[in-house]
Amino acid sequence: MSRRLLRWVLPHPILSAWLWLMWLLLEQSARPGPLLVGLVVALLGGRAMAMLQPQRVRIRRPGLILKLAGAVLVDVARSNLAVALVVLKPRPERHAGFIRVPLALRNPNALAALACIMTATPGTAWVEFDVEDGELLLHVLDLVDEADWVRIVKDRYEQPLLEIFQ
Amino acid sequence: MSGAAELPLFVAIPVAILLVLGAGLSLAGSIGLLRLKSFYERVHAPTIGTSYGLGSVLLASMIFFSVLQTRLVVHEVLIGILVVVTTPVTLMLVTRAALHRDRLEGNPEVPPPLSRPPEQD
Numbered sequence: 001m002s003r004r005l006l007r008w009v010l011p012h013p014i015l016s017a018w019l020w021l022m023w024l025l026l027e028q029s030a031r032p033g034p035l036l037v038g039l040v041v042a043l044l045g046g047r048a049m050a051m052l053q054p055q056r057v058r059i060r061r062p063g064l065i066l067k068l069a070g071a072v073l074v075d076v077a078r079s080n081l082a083v084a085l086v087v088l089k090p091r092p093e094r095h096a097g098f099i100r101v102p103l104a105l106r107n108p109n110a111l112a113a114l115a116c117i118m119t120a121t122p123g124t125a126w127v128e129f130d131v132e133d134g135e136l137l138l139h140v141l142d143l144v145d146e147a148d149w150v151r152i153v154k155d156r157y158e159q160p161l162l163e164i165f166q
Numbered sequence: 167m168s169g170a171a172e173l174p175l176f177v178a179i180p181v182a183i184l185l186v187l188g189a190g191l192s193l194a195g196s197i198g199l200l201r202l203k204s205f206y207e208r209v210h211a212p213t214i215g216t217s218y219g220l221g222s223v224l225l226a227s228m229i230f231f232s233v234l235q236t237r238l239v240v241h242e243v244l245i246g247i248l249v250v251v252t253t254p255v256t257l258m259l260v261t262r263a264a265l266h267r268d269r270l271e272g273n274p275e276v277p278p279p280l281s282r283p284p285e286q287d
Binding site: 122 | 195197198201209213218239250261265277
């Protein structure tokens with residue numbers, strides 16, 4: 001009985017915890033007032049999410065998230081410099097282009113994470129994804145070797161995401 | 167800013183460097199928006215501003231106010247998270263709209279749709 005009640009009150013504990021933390025950060029205090037209001041917001045948020053009935057997020061290897069985040073931070077920094085250089089010192093031989101990457105990733109949450117990574121990286125832009133074929137269309141600002149990019153996306157990002165989400 | 171003069175030098179210098187770096191990166195992104203030739207190239211430029219451009223300024227803000235108010239001020243992290251999570255939505259919306267129009271107009275520089283046309287027997 002009590003377990004069912006807990007399930008009802010707290011269907012998404014991690015989400016509710018994040019909402020609570022976000023509320024306290026916005027309030028910039030941990031006094032009883034904000035704590036209480038934040039708790040209500042967090043619980044309502046969890047309930048609302050349960051009503052939407054999303055696919056359950058299952059994270060298999062939390063440690064890998066940190067490793068992936070570190071790799072992404074480094075890659076985004078590198079890409080920032082590369083794109084800034086392209087803008088400030090244009091090279092006539094540079095050419096931009098579309099590439100197709102065949103993905104094995106199907107989990108919607110993992111795909112959303114990949115979209116965030118590709119978008120946060122200045123040199124690459126997510127253009128289109130075909131759910132049936134699992135083919136991703138990317139636009140790359142400084143395209144040197146197509147196979148190189150496919151390998152980067154697959155090895156550096158897709159592989160960890162597969163291990164984390166599926 | 168009140169109290170900015172009380173900021174110790176060893177904090178003021180990294181804050182200033184981060185601010186100039188963030189502003190510089192955002193400026194480079196804006197110049198790119200102006201300079202790059204095709205729509206799909208221009209999409210890349212502002213991303214500099216929303217990644218490390220934004221990150222540097224937020225980090226500067228966190229250090230500045232944490233030191234001045236002698237308590238941890240980290241709610242700027244939320245701005246970073248929300249921007250990173252929401253940018254793909256607008257970016258995909260804009261790119262796919264452009265792609266759709268280019269395909270309708272038969273622009274040869276744009277790749278054809280990913281899914282194969284339905285096979286006819």
